[in-house]
Amino acid sequence: MTEYRMLREAFGEALLELGDEFQNLVVLDADISSSLKTDAFAKKFPDRHINFGVAEQNMLMGAAGLATTGLIPLACTYATFASMRACEQIRSMICYPKLNVKVIVTHGGIEVGWDGPTHQATEDIAMMRSIPNMTVVVPADAHSVPILLRQAIEMDGPVYFRMGRNPVPVIYPALVKLTLGRASILRKGEGILLVVAGSMVATALQAADRLDSIGIHASVLDMHTIKPLDGGTLTNLAENADLVVTLEDHNIIGGLGGAVAEYLSEHLPRKMKRIGVQDIFTESGVPDQLFAKYHLDADAVSETIINILPGK
Amino acid sequence: MDFPENLIQDLRITANKIRQESIRMVCTAGSGHPGGSLSEADILAALYFYALRIDPKDPQWSDRDRLLISKGHACPGWYAALALRGYFPMEELSTFRQINSRLQGHPDMKKTPGVEMTAGPLGNGLAGGAGIALGARIQKKDFHTFVLIGEGDFQEGCTWESIMFSGFQKLSNLTCIFDYNDSQVDGPAHEILDVNPIKEKWLAFNWDFREIDGHDMVQILEALVWAKESNEKPSVIFARTTKGKGVSFMENQAAWHGKAPNNEQAERALKELQAELM
Numbered sequence: 001m002t003e004y005r006m007l008r009e010a011f012g013e014a015l016l017e018l019g020d021e022f023q024n025l026v027v028l029d030a031d032i033s034s035s036l037k038t039d040a041f042a043k044k045f046p047d048r049h050i051n052f053g054v055a056e057q058n059m060l061m062g063a064a065g066l067a068t069t070g071l072i073p074l075a076c077t078y079a080t081f082a083s084m085r086a087c088e089q090i091r092s093m094i095c096y097p098k099l100n101v102k103v104i105v106t107h108g109g110i111e112v113g114w115d116g117p118t119h120q121a122t123e124d125i126a127m128m129r130s131i132p133n134m135t136v137v138v139p140a141d142a143h144s145v146p147i148l149l150r151q152a153i154e155m156d157g158p159v160y161f162r163m164g165r166n167p168v169p170v171i172y173p174a175l176v177k178l179t180l181g182r183a184s185i186l187r188k189g190e191g192i193l194l195v196v197a198g199s200m201v202a203t204a205l206q207a208a209d210r211l212d213s214i215g216i217h218a219s220v221l222d223m224h225t226i227k228p229l230d231g232g233t234l235t236n237l238a239e240n241a242d243l244v245v246t247l248e249d250h251n252i253i254g255g256l257g258g259a260v261a262e263y264l265s266e267h268l269p270r271k272m273k274r275i276g277v278q279d280i281f282t283e284s285g286v287p288d289q290l291f292a293k294y295h296l297d298a299d300a301v302s303e304t305i306i307n308i309l310p311g312k
Numbered sequence: 313m314d315f316p317e318n319l320i321q322d323l324r325i326t327a328n329k330i331r332q333e334s335i336r337m338v339c340t341a342g343s344g345h346p347g348g349s350l351s352e353a354d355i356l357a358a359l360y361f362y363a364l365r366i367d368p369k370d371p372q373w374s375d376r377d378r379l380l381i382s383k384g385h386a387c388p389g390w391y392a393a394l395a396l397r398g399y400f401p402m403e404e405l406s407t408f409r410q411i412n413s414r415l416q417g418h419p420d421m422k423k424t425p426g427v428e429m430t431a432g433p434l435g436n437g438l439a440g441g442a443g444i445a446l447g448a449r450i451q452k453k454d455f456h457t458f459v460l461i462g463e464g465d466f467q468e469g470c471t472w473e474s475i476m477f478s479g480f481q482k483l484s485n486l487t488c489i490f491d492y493n494d495s496q497v498d499g500p501a502h503e504i505l506d507v508n509p510i511k512e513k514w515l516a517f518n519w520d521f522r523e524i525d526g527h528d529m530v531q532i533l534e535a536l537v538w539a540k541e542s543n544e545k546p547s548v549i550f551a552r553t554t555k556g557k558g559v560s561f562m563e564n565q566a567a568w569h570g571k572a573p574n575n576e577q578a579e580r581a582l583k584e585l586q587a588e589l590m
Contacts, residue, residue, distance in 0.1 A: 026450065047450060058439045058473035065443020068421075068429065069451060070374065073443075088433055089470070093440065097421045097430045 004167035005142035007199075008106045011163060012037025014146035015074075019045050022153060026066055028052060028075045030059050036076040036106055056081045060089035060101070067099040072153060079105040079121030079162055083128055094158050095133045101158050103128075108138070108162040109249030110277060110294065111199055113287035121162075122277045126254025128160040129227045135159045136227040137180065138256075140201035143172040144224060151180040162198065164249070166287055169202040183230040185237065189217030192305065193241035193270075195234065197223045197256045200247045203291075206298035207247075211305065218245075218305070229259050235268045244270045245305055249296065252276040273308055275301055313534050319362070320529050325589060326396060327357035327529075331558045332585050333392035333405055339578035341409035344417070347568040348462060349389030351493040351553040352381075354527050356393040359458060363536040368398040371425040377455050378444055380429045382437020382471075383462035383491065384418040385570065391415050391424070399426035435468020437461060438488055442478045445486035445546075456540050460489045463501040478546045479518030486546040487539040488519075491526060493555035499566045514548050526551030558585050 019025055019041055026048045033039045033051060042049035052059035056077055063073035075082070082090070082105045094101045110120045129136050137159060139148050145163070152159040171186070178184055186201070187208055196204040201222050208218045219237050223230065238244050244264060246257035257274030264270050275296070282294055291297040295304060330353040338344035360366070364377040381390050388408065395402045400414070407413035414423045418432030429440045441459035448455055465471050478486055492510070494501045501507060514521045520542045524531040532551070539547040555569070556562030559581040573581055 050446065052473075052477060055473035055477065057436075057470040058442075058477055061436050061439030061470065061474065062443035062446060062477070064429070065440040065445075066447045066450075067443075068440075069444055069447030069453075071447050071450065089436060089439075092433050093430055093436050 003170045005170050006165070006167045007139060007142055007145050007163035008035070008037045008165070010142035010145040011104065011149065012040050014149050015041040016044055018150065018153060019048065022072060024071045025153065026050065026071045026073050028059050028063055028073055030054055030056050030077045030081065032077060036104070038076055056086040057089050060086040060103070061093060063101040064089065064093050064099050067101050072100055072102065074102045074104050076104045078119060079108040079124045080119055083121060083124035087127060090128070090158070091131050095131045098133045098157050100156055102152055102161060103159065104161045106163045107165045108198065109164060110282045110290050111164045111166055111249050111287045113166070113290055114284050116284040117281040120282065122251045123254070125162065125226060125250050125256065126258060129254065129259060133157055134227065135180070135225070136162070137225050138162045138198040139224055140198060140222050141168060141171045143170055143174050143176055144178055147176060147178045148180060148224060155180065164199040166199070168199040171202055171205060178224065181225045181228050181230060183233040184222040184224060185219070185233065186222055187218070187220040189219045190240055191242055192216065192218040193237050193244045194218050194220045194247060195223050195244065195256065195260050196220065196247040197226060198249060200249050200296070203296070203298050203301060204247050207301040207305070210298060210302040216306070216309070223256060223260070226256055226259055229263055231263050231267060234260065234263060238264060238268050238270050241270060243273065243309065245273045245275060247301060248276045250276050251279055253279055273304065275304055313537060315530060315533050323357045323361055323529050326361050327354040328558070328585055328589055329396055330356055330389055330392045332582055333395070334388040335559070335573065335578050335581045335585070337388045337391065337405050337408040338572045339575065340406050341572065343409060343572050344388055345385040345570045346388065346573065347495065347555040347562060347565070348383055348386035348491070348493065350557045350559060350562065351526070351555050352386055352389050352460060352491045353557070354529060355460065355489055355491065355532055355551060356389055358529065358532040358536060360393045360397045362533060363540070365455065368426070371399060375453060375455050378428045378441070378457040380431065380437045380441045380457070380459045381419065382431055382459055382465045383434065384431025386462070387419045390419060390427070394424070394426040397426070434464040435470040437465060438471050439474035441486055442474045442483055445478070445483040446481065448485055449483070456485050456487065458487045458489060460491055462491050463494065463496055463507050466490065466507045467505050475514070475517045475519070482544060483546045484543045487542070488546070488548040490548060490550045491553050492551060493553045495555035495564060495566045495569065497566065497569050510550055518545055520545045520547040521550065522547070523550045523552070526553035527557060558588065560584060
């Protein structure tokens, strides 16, 4: 039986331990600590939790200031608000001087569902990825979160750490060995390479199962660090592939698909298909129904791949 | 409060030097922002040569007082003050805005010793200063953080978020200095987007407020001492200043916000400033 867990829940739990270990860790919220699951940290470390209210630009600048005093601020809010409302603060005031601020976001992608397009971040990875000095991490499941979060805190410099809202299948064992900047090979097949990130990793594995059942064996690569992109692992796997497919809960422009296309077109051109949000705003709805309607569930993904298989 | 006459005189001379160097830098670079640099010069002299607990030989000393200039375009004045205070050689001022220089067109905290926070996009400095003040409180450090802002900053939304936040958080280790020269790129600020009334706004957001003539050295010093002693609320020093102060043809002329004087104009400006010292 597949276990489903919310990444933000794993984040909140990890913070309790990391707060003990890193005495200079401070957590910043913008009125949604109950949603980001930072409330337990606030209770355990009240002196190291600051609620800025609904004022994201001020929170990110507060983070910049705190970082200059030697603290490690984790500025937490939804992906749309951090990446867009506070984009200038992140770009010019945090990334330009390479301040040690971790931007922690949830509600990335259309998986937000019910809240609709204003709250569905589908451009944030593209925006954050194009800023120099920024590291962009998109963990796949609840077990990836504490592992990658720790490394994000240990490294010096700004990080954009993007999670979703909803429970997704747990695909990794607890305490899995993952390394920031090194893609994780989940399945080795032949002919087709599926590169995926975030909550869509579970979908990619399901799609790969469907393809397996009709004799198509795809490799699946979890590109949890979108920047810096692990070009080495990508080219190693792409070498044996006639088709490289990217899958993400994000606009197909500029996100994971964009990053992989940029890299491969320069280093190892391959036929590609970018599966994701097709440069549109979607709508409110039950996430599973949205994924089906916008061709992002496992059935739609496997069908898309079958339809563009080389030689077909 | 009594300040020795020679201190006041020295600070006036220093302010004058900041003005002269600002004119030279902008003229040499052929671009930059003289107006705001001239309006802030007296305040910078008082901060760097009297009020701030700093060590130019150890710019990253963790217990130092901080000064952030949010109106980053006015960095010729900032760089001049830092060089005069010994953060880097005076000769470096002539590299302002040139390739390979540590003195960027807008301040870069990682390049220039003494620059506490990168600045340029208006409206961010006070919020950054509040973060620093908060960091001091969390780490039980007793340094004071000053942030210099202008009307442009005061028109930006993030400034208001930070004014609300700092008042609520009672950041008494934070002082905002409002260099109110009432002049911005397109003209007089009161014609573009009037920021008045000012005192009522700060009081409503739970700040201690004090108004001064931003070119009266005694008033500046008294206000800085008052600000450091404020222990319940953040404090604001509302300094009425003159854009382009000290150069007759630049005073209150919005056109000199971001325009470099040519050689002849710079010479005239320097002559006027030097005459002041006679």
